[in-house]
Amino acid sequence: MQVDKGRTFIGRFQFKADILLSIAEVCEKENIRLATFTVIGALNGVKLGYYNQDAKKYIDCVSLDKKLEITSCTGNVSLKDSKLFVHAHITLADHEGRCFGGHLMPDSSIFAAEYSITELLGGELHRKPDPETGLSLW
Amino acid sequence: MQVDKGRTFIGRFQFKADILLSIAEVCEKENIRLATFTVIGALNGVKLGYYNQDAKKYIDCVSLDKKLEITSCTGNVSLKDSKLFVHAHITLADHEGRCFGGHLMPDSSIFAAEYSITELLGGELHRKPDPETGLSLW
Amino acid sequence: MQVDKGRTFIGRFQFKADILLSIAEVCEKENIRLATFTVIGALNGVKLGYYNQDAKKYIDCVSLDKKLEITSCTGNVSLKDSKLFVHAHITLADHEGRCFGGHLMPDSSIFAAEYSITELLGGELHRKPDPETGLSLW
Numbered sequence: 001m002q003v004d005k006g007r008t009f010i011g012r013f014q015f016k017a018d019i020l021l022s023i024a025e026v027c028e029k030e031n032i033r034l035a036t037f038t039v040i041g042a043l044n045g046v047k048l049g050y051y052n053q054d055a056k057k058y059i060d061c062v063s064l065d066k067k068l069e070i071t072s073c074t075g076n077v078s079l080k081d082s083k084l085f086v087h088a089h090i091t092l093a094d095h096e097g098r099c100f101g102g103h104l105m106p107d108s109s110i111f112a113a114e115y116s117i118t119e120l121l122g123g124e125l126h127r128k129p130d131p132e133t134g135l136s137l138w
Numbered sequence: 139m140q141v142d143k144g145r146t147f148i149g150r151f152q153f154k155a156d157i158l159l160s161i162a163e164v165c166e167k168e169n170i171r172l173a174t175f176t177v178i179g180a181l182n183g184v185k186l187g188y189y190n191q192d193a194k195k196y197i198d199c200v201s202l203d204k205k206l207e208i209t210s211c212t213g214n215v216s217l218k219d220s221k222l223f224v225h226a227h228i229t230l231a232d233h234e235g236r237c238f239g240g241h242l243m244p245d246s247s248i249f250a251a252e253y254s255i256t257e258l259l260g261g262e263l264h265r266k267p268d269p270e271t272g273l274s275l276w
Numbered sequence: 277m278q279v280d281k282g283r284t285f286i287g288r289f290q291f292k293a294d295i296l297l298s299i300a301e302v303c304e305k306e307n308i309r310l311a312t313f314t315v316i317g318a319l320n321g322v323k324l325g326y327y328n329q330d331a332k333k334y335i336d337c338v339s340l341d342k343k344l345e346i347t348s349c350t351g352n353v354s355l356k357d358s359k360l361f362v363h364a365h366i367t368l369a370d371h372e373g374r375c376f377g378g379h380l381m382p383d384s385s386i387f388a389a390e391y392s393i394t395e396l397l398g399g400e401l402h403r404k405p406d407p408e409t410g411l412s413l414w
Binding site for chain 2: 125
């Protein structure tokens with residue numbers, strides 16, 4: 001789908017906040033319905049999801065209750081059941097440089113995080129159940 | 139080189155498609171000659187390349203024939219021998235959170251993948267052999 | 277903070293240059309005071325920082341003196357003490373696909389690196405000491 005870039009929002013999220021909720025909050029406040037974003041920073045806890053392609057469920061999850069740098073976090077904001085839905089994937093590193101990553105689940109805990117959110121105008125994307133994968137896709 | 143952002147294309151690639159070919163297909167259809175992009179999603183197979191800086195060849199490659207989340211995939215589209223050339227680097231995570239990454243080679247197999255491609259206008263970049271590195275660079 | 281996207285600069289950095297200095301150089305030359313960027317490519321040496329959230333210092337660092345692919349490098353450019361400050365996080369992969377990552381420290385050595393820098397207009401962000409985290413934040 002062809003769209004145009006709208007406003008950009010850049011800033012930092014609050015200490016101890018959740019990344020997914022923080023992104024949704026900016027989008028709700030600014031009336032954004034379609035966007036892409038990037039985040040860098042550090043967390044002191046995160047839960048990562050892995051989609052089991054055979055079982056068609058996020059049944060494999062890894063909880064990391066330690067201090068981690070966010071080496072990349074990218075994703076998009078679109079609509080699911082007419083509500084904002086934030087889809088983010090994240091890569092993290094511990095103090096020895098080892099990386100961990102996956103689908104970002106709720107309940108991350110921000111130590112410090114800087115975001116850039118780019119609004120997209122001229123179209124909407126709605127997530128609907130996709131029989132082939134079992135996921136909610138555009 | 140200074141350029142301007144043109145159109146943005148956001149959507150999802152087809153099940154079992156190849157990432158590099160899928161990006162090129164959007165660009166060819168839309169007559170894009172310079173772009174940047176990001177992709178998130180999941181694969182069920184990928185080949186990663188490592189450039190051997192001494193031998194000046196991609197002689198080291200890792201094939202992963204398993205289900206992986208794409209935790210980041212970024213790159214650019216430019217021209218090589220007057221044809222579209224997609225250059226992508228990728229980070230992946232398995233179901234235990236372990237990360238793998240490298241230069242994305244052909245023949246990846248998409249499970250689900252969401253892309254954002256930003257067209258750049260006002261200039262072209264052509265890849266040519268660079269003696270110092272042995273790579274095709276702008 | 278709401279801003280507008282300005283000019284985009286795309287190109288490659290010089291062989292053996294430092295990533296952080298190379299980004300700052302483009303921004304200084306082009307009079308950019310706020311920006312986001314992405315870089316992909318390869319290095320032949322890098323130092324990664326980990327912020328110790330308890331000690332409030334970057335006391336844990338990992339130096340990698342080997343050839344690595346940059347699988348992602350994202351960040352922003354803003355102001356600190358009225359000077360340009362480049363904040364970048366990076367993920368790397370070695371020839372066996374293993375990933376390393378963290379806060380990008382000075383003295384990386386580029387083998388080949390392609391960048392995209394997006395200028396942001398209509399506002400400035402200044403880093404100031406943040407008592408809660410000990411970091412310099414907006």
